[in-house]
Amino acid sequence: MSIETVLPPAPTIEATTDVEGVVAALRAGFESGLTRDLAWREQQLAALERMMVENETAIAGALKADLGKSLAEACTAEIDFVRKEAMHARKQLRRWSRPQRVPTPIAIQPGKSFVEATPHGVVLIMGAWNYPFQLVLAPLVGAIAAGNCAVLKPSELAPRSSALLKDLAPRYLDTRAFVVVEGDAAVSTALLDQPFNLIFYTGGEHVGRVVMAAAAKRLTPVVLELGGKNPCIVDETADLAVAARRIVWGRFLNAGQVCVAPDHVYVAASVEARLLEELKRAVLAMFGRDPKLSPDYGRIVNQRHAERLQALLADGRAVTGGQVDIAARYIAPTILTGVAPDASVMEAEIFGPILPVLPYETLDAPLAAINARSPALALYAFTRDAVVADRIIASTRSGSVTVNDTVVFVANPNLPFGGVGASGMGAYHGRYSFDAFSHKRAVLKRGFALDASIRYPPYSKAKLALLRRMA
Numbered sequence: 411m412s413i414e415t416v417l418p419p420a421p422t423i424e425a426t427t428d429v430e431g432v433v434a435a436l437r438a439g440f441e442s443g444l445t446r447d448l449a450w451r452e453q454q455l456a457a458l459e460r461m462m463v464e465n466e467t468a469i470a471g472a473l474k475a476d477l478g479k480s481l482a483e484a485c486t487a488e489i490d491f492v493r494k495e496a497m498h499a500r501k502q503l504r505r506w507s508r509p510q511r512v513p514t515p516i517a518i519q520p521g522k523s524f525v526e527a528t529p530h531g532v533v534l535i536m537g538a539w540n541y542p543f544q545l546v547l548a549p550l551v552g553a554i555a556a557g558n559c560a561v562l563k564p565s566e567l568a569p570r571s572s573a574l575l576k577d578l579a580p581r582y583l584d585t586r587a588f589v590v591v592e593g594d595a596a597v598s599t600a601l602l603d604q605p606f607n608l609i610f611y612t613g614g615e616h617v618g619r620v621v622m623a624a625a626a627k628r629l630t631p632v633v634l635e636l637g638g639k640n641p642c643i644v645d646e647t648a649d650l651a652v653a654a655r656r657i658v659w660g661r662f663l664n665a666g667q668v669c670v671a672p673d674h675v676y677v678a679a680s681v682e683a684r685l686l687e688e689l690k691r692a693v694l695a696m697f698g699r700d701p702k703l704s705p706d707y708g709r710i711v712n713q714r715h716a717e718r719l720q721a722l723l724a725d726g727r728a729v730t731g732g733q734v735d736i737a738a739r740y741i742a743p744t745i746l747t748g749v750a751p752d753a754s755v756m757e758a759e760i761f762g763p764i765l766p767v768l769p770y771e772t773l774d775a776p777l778a779a780i781n782a783r784s785p786a787l788a789l790y791a792f793t794r795d796a797v798v799a800d801r802i803i804a805s806t807r808s809g810s811v812t813v814n815d816t817v818v819f820v821a822n823p824n825l826p827f828g829g830v831g832a833s834g835m836g837a838y839h840g841r842y843s844f845d846a847f848s849h850k851r852a853v854l855k856r857g858f859a860l861d862a863s864i865r866y867p868p869y870s871k872a873k874l875a876l877l878r879r880m881a
């Protein structure tokens with residue numbers, strides 16, 4: 411039975427919210443000083459953790475309906491991910507928010523200097539549909555920890571998840587500080603017109619530009635978590651069986667709708683045939699002979715995207731996969747060979763379960779191809795040769811680089827998560843989320859003693875010489 415036949419139709423989201431009123435109310439909440447209290451922040455983070463734990467079944471159900479997301483993926487990449495981020499921030503936030511004492515130069519002694527993390531104020535968090543809970547709530551962890559109020563705008567393309575978030579948030583979080591606003595691009599546009607103190611956007615590059623242009627009108631700072639075409643290199647020294655499993659897992663997770671998924675593979679020509687065999691074997695082992703029946707294989711978010719992906723299948727020969735059922739939003743996990751470097755599947759981010767594999771003779775070729783594009787969000791290299799790994803790292807740019815694995819770097823809260831160039835700006839996760847939502851305020855405290863006249867005009871030659879020595 412397809413997912414569509416067992417679930418009620420997706421709710422329509424009505425754009426009736428008074429966004430101006432919502433933002434004004436949150437501004438009043440922020441100005442009341444409510445969010446300055448560290449105990450309040452800890453309590454909000456604990457409530458968020460509880461929200462994830464107590465509503466696991468409902469969250470997993472919404473994700474199944476929106477994306478055919480498996481229970482394993484719902485638990486690890488959404489529910490547990492948010493819960494762990496919130497718990498980590500709750501435990502660390504007193505340490506993170508402690509003003510940091512820094513040295514004071516002799517010229518401005520006596521004095522004490524500090525860097526103080528202060529909240530931006532009222533922030534807007536806009537998420538994409540592929541991880542509808544994680545992409546709104548993981549940034550929210552940073553917003554809470556750093557003492558901000560926030561409007562949460564989940565994606566309208568994952569409507570059950572959006573509706574559930576709207577229902578759950580006020581039951582756990584302080585409504586004076588956090589509000590979920592549902593809606594489509596018209597609502598997003600209205601929100602972008604409001605006087606936020608920071609906009610945190612996750613989604614495609616095109617809307618990223620819209621967000622940044624809107625923010626520019628008010629000089630609002632932005633964090634942009636965008637996409638990209640993440641390359642993966644497999645050289646002749648790699649363990650091909652392990653590489654294939656890790657690539658297949660990373661590419662077909664969430665039916666390929668993952669911003670850090672390996673988008674295409676450059677493989678040393680001498681091992682191409684063996685890698686293709688291992689990739690096929692890994693797909694079979696993970697999803698069976700008919701992946702449509704696998705409870706662990708997802709669906710495309712909507713028919714429009716399924717049709718977009720279907721068109722890309724013509725760009726190569728499917729060594730495995732290739733089956734499509736548009737009505738069921740199903741595209742089989744597909745490995746493509748014989749893909750021309752200028753084929754349309756090699757133009758934009760695929761963002762679906764299709765993996766082109768392109769052979770190379772020398773490493774210079776994939777490095778040149780990678781550097782001809784704007785930097786990706788993630789870059790992957792499979793090799794046993796440390797010199798090759800270091801060469802790939804040193805001669806490319808990307809938001810992240812992983813040697814001998816895919817995607818899992820996201821689970822390390824000690825690593826920043828974010829893009830560079832067209833894949834985004836700013837980073838979050840763990841401590842980086844706190845920093846993303848904080849303004850680092852310079853604080854200098856002095857007394858009235860030792861008001862040396864040397865700093866004040868009129869300046870003589872001798873005074874100036876002394877001043878310059880002290881500076």
Ligand code: NAD
Nearest residue numbers: 536537538539564565594595598599613614635636637669
């Ligand atoms: P989307 O369509 O859900 O849009 C994201 C947000 O933008 C939504 O809240 C939506 O309401 C809003 N929006 C859409 N059109 C708008 C418009 N015209 N004006 C103002 N706001 C508008 O998501 P998407 O863009 O399809 O997301 C997929 C992309 O996101 C992929 O490129 C993917 O790589 C990227 N992504 C990046 C990350 C990351 O962390 N870097 C994570 C997930 C997805």
